[in-house]
Amino acid sequence: MDFKRRNGGPVMGGASQAKRGKTTDDWEDNPSQFEEELSMFDDMEMDMEEMEGQAGHDVIPVGDLFSADLNPRWKRPHAPMLNSSSDTLVFQQIDLDYYLGPSVAGMPGQSQANVPIIRMFGVTDSGNSVCCHVHGFAPYFYVPAPNGFKPDYLGEFKRELNSVVLKDMRSNKDNISITVLAVDITRKESMYGYHGQRSLDFLRITMAMPRLIAPAKRLLEQGFKFGHYPIQNYQAYEANIDFEIRFMVDSDVVGCCWIELPKGKYRVSLCQYEVDVGWTDLISHPAEGDWQRIAPLRVLSFDIECAGRKGIFPEPDKDPVIQIASMVQRQGETEPFIRTVFTLQPCASIVGSQIFCFTQEKQLLQSWAEFLRTVDPDIITGYNIQNFDFPYLLNRAAALKVTYFPYLGRMRGKRSVLRESSFQSKQMGRRENKTINMEGRVQFDLLQVLLRDYKLRSYTLNAVSFHFLQEQKEDVQHSIITDLQNGNEQTRRRLAVYCLKDAYLPLRLLQKLMCVINYMEMARVTGVPLTYLLSRGQQIKVVSQLLRQAMKQDLVMPVVKTEIGEDYTGATVIEPEKGYYSLPIATLDFSSLYPSIMMAHNLCYTTLLQKGSAEKLGLSSEDFIKTPTGDQFVKSSVRKGLLPEILENLLAARKRAKAELKSETDPFKKQVLDGRQLALKISANSVYGFTGAQVGKLPCLEISQSVTGFGRQMIERTKQLVESKYTISNGCDADAKVIYGDTDSVMVKLGVATVKEAMDIGREAAAWVSSHFTPPIKLEFEKVYYPYLLINKKRYAGLYFSSSADTHDKMDCKGIETVRRDNCPLVANLINTCLQKILIDRDPQGAVGHAKEVISDLLCNRIDISQLVITKELTRTAQEYAGKQAHVELAERIRSTCWRTTFPSTHSTTWSSSLRQHSPLPVWRGVLSVTRSL
DNA sequence: GTAGAGGCCTAA
């Protein structure tokens, strides 16, 4: 059962990375390899270049930079004229936001003052960019109508609410005269709790602007009086929904879907397809069949270099930007079609890329901004661009007074502003984040993606590239960048190659990890804009799905105030029978345990019976169930829950995606489908977490504790069933024994000698146990461990047999030092080798011998320092010292970190005697004791 | 010396 990891600690990246230790350099690649790759691009494009008149212009004088003839490919393809009365406009929407602007004549909605206008950015099949203004959609929320409310009262309610909201405003800079646009009466039902499917009258309150929702809600909650009704508190529903999500849910738009504007229903206003449309006129296509395709998006990756002073972290008000490398690639293609470096001072040419040299830094920045606006990318990537490159560029441009730099978005005249937000939370620690508005472009910082989705020991671009691509950065020490800049054309050329590669690697990684595709599929599946996936958490995705499902049944979501109560009981971990097993151990798992529990027992907000409800509603005991925690839910025969419905859709869609994946031959479509099935799985697993999030949009501990309660019961039952059936008295070779289990899995010692037998019995047992549970709950045989070393709860290792009974797939290690990132490589490697000797070679004495050898190497100072360093700690230390010229102190600090993590509780000067006395490294001690006991 | 709290990271 997997949950997504939390974000890691502070990280340095981009231009600020520390170089790796010496011994890890043996995989250093030849710098010319990347240059060869670059020149290959050039060869392939030769013909095209000649036609476009670009050949022979490797180093281009600045004055000609934006000559249309010189760089025709920078621009998007020509956009044919659009006739709104005869053409439909179809585009893939990739970003969606809203702004306040003057109403447009002929468009629906309010005609006075500023109105909220939804804006969708996208790309057509032919690669033309689209900005679509959607008019006439207004924000709203609900409150239950007071007793005896009649339609006649609507006017008075509206007038009074409008007046108190106006009065509440401290300033009225937009000169709003009408805050409440409409109040309507409508039949709705609260989704929280089952109350006999009784629809009630709700007031739907439509406000003039999204930011008026919060005050209106507050005033109604605190006590509101109108007409002859006494003052009264109103509970608000759906008043905490982002305006974008509200619009998307209501118009059935999901993230990255295709939008069609029928002919005659929109109007063209400006440049490459800037159009206006009424919100009810647009057609949103579900991401199915042909509508799963992805437009030829432009992805720009860039990297900057700064000339910092010796030992000091570059500061934008002092240190110049000397180079900016950019690569642009169309989504779906394999190579970048634009490769440029903007340099300060002359630079020798690099085959396969254009170099633009500037004498003035101001001009360099200005030109790069123009380059970006010309290329008009849909997605901007790079490594740590969000917290380093973009802020640095913006600050530097401000310091140099480059007036036209900070307009990086797609809206003409809209300034890009840097905002620093730091929030503290107990879980995440202090976290500083910078954001820059760039309307219509998705900032897809690869570092942020990796931090969210991958658990890695180190997040430097170098380490990450090696991990995923077996490739490295160009070898340029961070400390010599300034010297290279101050050298000659050739040294600056070396720097430019380095810079180009740093722009290229993120593109390669993006492609290899299929980030864009996977994120798009996630946006489509969960219905949120692409940008939300990187800037927001998990909850919004569930909210989006919940609202969509609820709307179909006229259910509304209450706004609940968060009050943190006590934690609830989670899963059971079966007490392990620790030891070394030289027999096959079969592992049986409940697949998607928590989602299947919610489906099997119809657990949902809408099916929850609150205390006393069963009696009040006259339900018989046949109508509802009592969960292990004593909570009550009506059965699906009474009402089917929203959550089970969502989960069924997700899992059914996943099945379809997997089936399509099997029959699909096109590799690109295959990738899309794989991304889809992954997104569907992750989405299903996060529904449970949402109900248990006490600081959340709609926590419901009755659901989450019932889920874990069922889980506890099931794992216990599984143990009993297996141990009662597979016994000697039932004709088996031995009595089966569950030696360990955690949450949704049991490890069974069946007493058989071969992997094959363990697999066969395991499969049979899983099927038999499954029959004792309500579908879709299913226990599956997953793998055999042979041999198996069970060290403790959540700590074990074994050879993993799944695909074949003859050869193991891998050595699987859980929770042990080898997989933990708070240990130095020496420890991880030592333990890993010991485990290999124990499990693969079956040579415990060899393991002991190896451990002794390593210890002795350590004592004799034969271990390289890089083996003793925890990259995370090192990074943190380096960051603390960044900007301070404290090399000696830093080195000392690193040394002590090494000692501390290698010899816990031991001071470096006393380790020798300490080692003998206390046997340091409890981990090692653990291994030694295990090996000794064999 | 040891008990307990707190930090970190993992399993699921």
Next chain:
DNA sequence: TGAGTTAGGCCTCTAC
């Protein structure tokens, strides 16, 4: 104004 859950091992630090 945004944040999915609990269980649990093992380390360090502190108080006694």
